[in-house]
Amino acid sequence: MLSITNLHARIGEKEILRGINLEVKAGEVHAIMGPNGSGKSTLASVLAGREDYEVTEGAVSFFGKDLLDLAPEKRAAEGVFLAFQYPVEIPGVSTTNFMKSAVNEIRKYRGEEPLDAVQFLKMFKEKMAYVNIDQSLLSRSLNEGFSGGEKKRNEIFQMAVLAPKLAILDETDSGLDIDALRIVAEGVNKLKSPDNATIVVTHYQRLLDYIVPDYVHVLYKGRIVKSGTKDLALELEEKGYDWIISALVD
Amino acid sequence: MATDTLATISLSKEKQSSLDRFLAKGFPTNKWEEWKYTSLKSLNDIEWNWNTSEHSVNSAALALENTCEIQSQNGKMTLIGSLPQGVEYLDFASFAAQKPEFMQAFNERNPILDQNPLYDLNDALASSHQVIWVKKGVKLEKPVLHTYFASVSIASAIQIKVLIYLEEGAELTWVDDLASSEDSKSILSNYVQEIWVSKNAHLTFVKTQDFGLSTTHVDHTFIFQADQSVVDMFTFSLNGGLIRNNLHFYVDGQQVISNLNGLYVPSNNQLVDSHTVVDHRMPNSESNELYKGVLLGNSTGVFNGKIFVRPDAQKTNAFQSCKNVLASDKASMNTKPQLEIWADDVKCSHGTTTGQLSEEALFYMRSRGLSLDAAKTLLMLAFVQQVIDKVEIPALKESISSRVVAKIQQALSV
Ligand SMILES: Nc1ncnc2c1ncn2[C@@H]1O[C@H](COP(=O)(O)OP(=O)(O)O)[C@@H](O)[C@H]1O
Ligand SMILES: [Mg+2]
Numbered sequence: 001m002l003s004i005t006n007l008h009a010r011i012g013e014k015e016i017l018r019g020i021n022l023e024v025k026a027g028e029v030h031a032i033m034g035p036n037g038s039g040k041s042t043l044a045s046v047l048a049g050r051e052d053y054e055v056t057e058g059a060v061s062f063f064g065k066d067l068l069d070l071a072p073e074k075r076a077a078e079g080v081f082l083a084f085q086y087p088v089e090i091p092g093v094s095t096t097n098f099m100k101s102a103v104n105e106i107r108k109y110r111g112e113e114p115l116d117a118v119q120f121l122k123m124f125k126e127k128m129a130y131v132n133i134d135q136s137l138l139s140r141s142l143n144e145g146f147s148g149g150e151k152k153r154n155e156i157f158q159m160a161v162l163a164p165k166l167a168i169l170d171e172t173d174s175g176l177d178i179d180a181l182r183i184v185a186e187g188v189n190k191l192k193s194p195d196n197a198t199i200v201v202t203h204y205q206r207l208l209d210y211i212v213p214d215y216v217h218v219l220y221k222g223r224i225v226k227s228g229t230k231d232l233a234l235e236l237e238e239k240g241y242d243w244i245i246s247a248l249v250d
Numbered sequence: 251m252a253t254d255t256l257a258t259i260s261l262s263k264e265k266q267s268s269l270d271r272f273l274a275k276g277f278p279t280n281k282w283e284e285w286k287y288t289s290l291k292s293l294n295d296i297e298w299n300w301n302t303s304e305h306s307v308n309s310a311a312l313a314l315e316n317t318c319e320i321q322s323q324n325g326k327m328t329l330i331g332s333l334p335q336g337v338e339y340l341d342f343a344s345f346a347a348q349k350p351e352f353m354q355a356f357n358e359r360n361p362i363l364d365q366n367p368l369y370d371l372n373d374a375l376a377s378s379h380q381v382i383w384v385k386k387g388v389k390l391e392k393p394v395l396h397t398y399f400a401s402v403s404i405a406s407a408i409q410i411k412v413l414i415y416l417e418e419g420a421e422l423t424w425v426d427d428l429a430s431s432e433d434s435k436s437i438l439s440n441y442v443q444e445i446w447v448s449k450n451a452h453l454t455f456v457k458t459q460d461f462g463l464s465t466t467h468v469d470h471t472f473i474f475q476a477d478q479s480v481v482d483m484f485t486f487s488l489n490g491g492l493i494r495n496n497l498h499f500y501v502d503g504q505q506v507i508s509n510l511n512g513l514y515v516p517s518n519n520q521l522v523d524s525h526t527v528v529d530h531r532m533p534n535s536e537s538n539e540l541y542k543g544v545l546l547g548n549s550t551g552v553f554n555g556k557i558f559v560r561p562d563a564q565k566t567n568a569f570q571s572c573k574n575v576l577a578s579d580k581a582s583m584n585t586k587p588q589l590e591i592w593a594d595d596v597k598c599s600h601g602t603t604t605g606q607l608s609e610e611a612l613f614y615m616r617s618r619g620l621s622l623d624a625a626k627t628l629l630m631l632a633f634v635q636q637v638i639d640k641v642e643i644p645a646l647k648e649s650i651s652s653r654v655v656a657k658i659q660q661a662l663s664v
Contacts, residue, residue: 048617076619088614092632098615101628106619141632158618 001026001197002067002166007058008222009046016042018222019058024166027194031208031233032201034219035241040201041085043219044170048082049075062166076102077109079165083155083172085201090142095154096124098142099161106162127160131187148175156187163191168199173207185210205237218244252298253277259300261374269374275367284365287552287584288494288523293466296436300375302406308399312427312458314645316395320382324400325408327380336388342379342413352415352446359444359500361472362527366496368468372442376409382424384414384451389421393456393643396424400439400465401431407438414443416451416479425646426457430465430490439467447479449503454482456641458650461490463518469495477503484641487514487522488653498527501563504534512541513637515654516549516581517661523552528570530563533593539570542637544630544654545581546661552584557598559591566593570600575607575633577626577661623662630658 002024009017016039024030032040046053047060049072060067067075090098104114115123128135131153143151152172159167169188173181188198188211200211208216208230216232217224218241226232226244236244253273261269277293278285306324319330320339329339338345346353363369382394400408416422430437439461447453453473461467467490473481487493493516499508514522528537543551553572574583585602607629615625634654641647 050613071622072613072616073619073621076617082617084614084617088608088610090611090614090629090632092635093628098618098628101624102615102619105621105624109619162618 001063003061005059007043007046007060008056009042009053010056011042011053015056016053016222017046020219020222020224022217022224024197024199026165026197028215029192029198029200029211029213031213031216031230032199032219033203033216033233033236035203038219039222040203040219041170044082044085044168044199044201047168048072048080073105074109076162076164077106081159081162081164081167083152083159083167083169085170085174087143087151087155089144091144093142094140095138095142095157096120099124099158103161123161127157130160130190131156132183133157149177149180152176152180152184153187156184160187160191165196166199167191167196168201170201171203172200173202173204181207182210205233208233220245220248252294252296255298256300259375265374268370272367272370272374278365278367282365284525284554287550288492288521290466290468293438296405298438299402299404299406301377302402302408304402304406306399306401306431308397308429311397311399311429312395312425312646312649314395314425314643315392316425317390317392319395319397320380322396322398322410324402324406325377325410327378327410327412334390336385337390338381338383338385340381340383342381345381345383345413345415359472359474361500362498362529366470368440369442369470372409372411372440372470375407376411376442379411379413381413381415384416384420384422386417387419388417390423393423393425396426398426398428398441399430400437401434402437403435405436407440409440411442412444414445414453416447416453418448419450420448421452423454423456423643425643426455428457428459428461428467430461432462434462434464437461437465439465441467442470443472445471445473447473447475447481449476450478451476452480454642456484456486456643456646458486458488459490459493460488460653461493463491463520465490466492467494469493469497471495471497472500473498473508474500475503475506475508478505479503480507480509482509482640483511484637485512485524486650487512487516487524488650488657490520490522492521494523494525496525499529499537501528501530501532501535501537504532506532506535508535508537510537510539510541511637511640513634513654514541514543514551515546515634515657516551517546517657519548521550521552523554525552525554527556527558528568529558529560530566530568531560533562533564533566535563536567537569539572540637541572542634543572543574543583544577544634544658545574545583546577546658547664548578548580550582550584553602554586554588555600556588556590557600559593559596559598561592564593564595566596566598568596568598572602573633574602574604575630576604577607577630577658623659626662627655627658631655
């Protein structure tokens with residue numbers, strides 16, 4: 001479904017992605033690991049359409065469409081979802097109102113009828129159960145004053161509501177205690193199907209005990225320098241990144 | 251000069267002296283300190299009809315469940331329906347005759363009128379001076395609706411003058427639905443309200459201003475509050491060529507609460523100027539001011555908020571906040587909080603901010619499927635919602651919300 005070839009991106013004069021290649025098929029879970037500053041969030045943001053980054057080379061196709069050509073909201077409507085490393089606070093907009101607008105905008109894009117209040121109520125109730133989130137949280141201003149765990153759970157709730165084909169989870173585990181981590185991971189696992197795919201960005205192996213990846217990639221200085229199966233993650237946990245980095249001939 | 255024709259109008263002695271005061275100063279220009287950003291100089295270029303007898307009919311008036319309705323059409327006031335028990339609608343002379351003790355206070359009221367010659371113009375030319383009088387202890391559950399509409403085929407100046415008088419313990423919600431037609435010739439709408447809120451009385455006053463682009467509206471609202479009275483004032487400036495609001499609170503009692511809420515959403519080349527004064531002249535009272543603005547297109551906003559705490563007004567709590575979003579790089583906002591405090595034991599705070607919509611928030615929202623315009627609209631509405639939500643009449647709240655949204659959407663679509 002997703003095919004990234006030789007992707008280069010920069011911000012200002014600084015080149016951050018320096019030739020990424022990645023194939024993701026329906027039903028797969030890919031983990032992207034790598035030390036801080038290696039470009040993981042940049043990759044996630046470029047895929048979601050953040051305009052601060054300039055793509056200088058390469059291509060991204062999503063179900064055969066040129067993803068880089070689409071505005072962020074069109075990408076969302078095509079089925080791309082990014083769970084932010086740092087979810088943004090939106091004062092005055094509740095999660096439920098926000099999701100109602102988002103769902104109906106996406107439905108409009110797809111030529112579907114908007115959902116009404118009753119349908120939303122039913123759908124929200126169902127999706128709330130995935131991440132064990134409370135109605136009172138969803139009625140509050142989005143992310144404003146939420147704890148780290150609440151923010152991440154809210155991201156997964158939104159993912160459940162939007163039911164994307166490709167979910168990119170950027171450090172969804174960071175700042176979570178083990179219980180919150182388990183809830184979030186269970187939510188993600190319940191949303192998994194043969195038709196959708198997940199890219200899990202993390203720099204700890206911990207999350208991968210719960211969301212088991214089919215492939216693990218190591219991103220370093222804007223390139224994927226090593227790929228493998230879930231055993232690679234275990235090896236990284238044990239030995240760190242240095243053995244990979246020192247083996248690289250730059 | 252347009253004002254030349256005023257000299258030919260014959261007036262009573264008092265009205266003539268008001269007119270002379272106006273003529274001595276003329277329309278304010280931005281050389282005047284209080285009109286720095288809001289010149290009315292161009293009104294001199296228009297041949298005004300100072301006394302229109304044209305009829306107008308407002309087809310789009312607000313639908314509210316109300317106690318009664320007072321219509322002002324091109325300045326002519328009419329009572330529609332009947333008044334509830336304990337409320338009177340009468341002209342100022344009859345009111346004065348029945349309330350001699352009030353007249354003394356009225357004559358000593360001493361409003362701050364420097365640099366406000368349009369008050370004098372109104373006084374000289376207003377054809378009537380109507381009074382709404384709510385008697386002691388009378389509490390009206392439903393609002394009194396004032397539908398004010400103007401539409402003219404030749405440029406006209408329209409004057410309206412009302413006095414609202416709440417006796418002790420009275421409760422009134424007054425809704426000012428001010429509008430003019432989109433395709434009218436030039437209108438100078440000049441509206442004076444003097445409001446007296448006696449001991450323990452409670453007034454809620456919701457003013458919506460939704461004028462056509464050819465309207466210049468100047469509003470003068472003077473509120474005099476006695477002990478333990480409460481006033482919740484709302485000014486929603488939704489549309490119009492130029493709107494200048496002069497809102498003055500005179501805190502003449504103790505344990506008084508004065509709440510000033512304002513919202514403005516000018517677009518295109520519109521200008522909204524909010525000049526407010528809260529004059530704390532007695533101790534132990536409280537004022538809360540919250541103004542919010544979204545400035546679209548090439549519009550200009552002005553906020554000038556004065557708080558006076560006079561030497562006698564110890565233990566005053568006075569708070570003021572004015573927050574703005576510039577939704578376009580061509581829009582501008584000028585804010586000037588002015589606190590003058592002569593008492594030492596007081597709590598006062600003020601804060602003004604003017605910013606842009608957060609890029610981070612917009613990207614976040616777009617990444618979930620909202621178009622850029624939808625994301626902006628939602629953020630702007632969220633920004634102003636706090637003010638709208640304080641209105642306790644659901645139908646009015648919805649009407650204001652939907653007009654704000656429509657205005658934002660229209661501005662974003664050009
Ligand atoms: N907005 C930005 N401006 C300048 N540099 C940036 C910006 N965003 C990211 N970078 C830089 O790009 C590199 C990669 O960052 P990031 O993608 O956040 O890494 P990771 O998510 O792997 O920790 C870092 O060196 C970071 O400092
Ligand atoms: Mg990161």
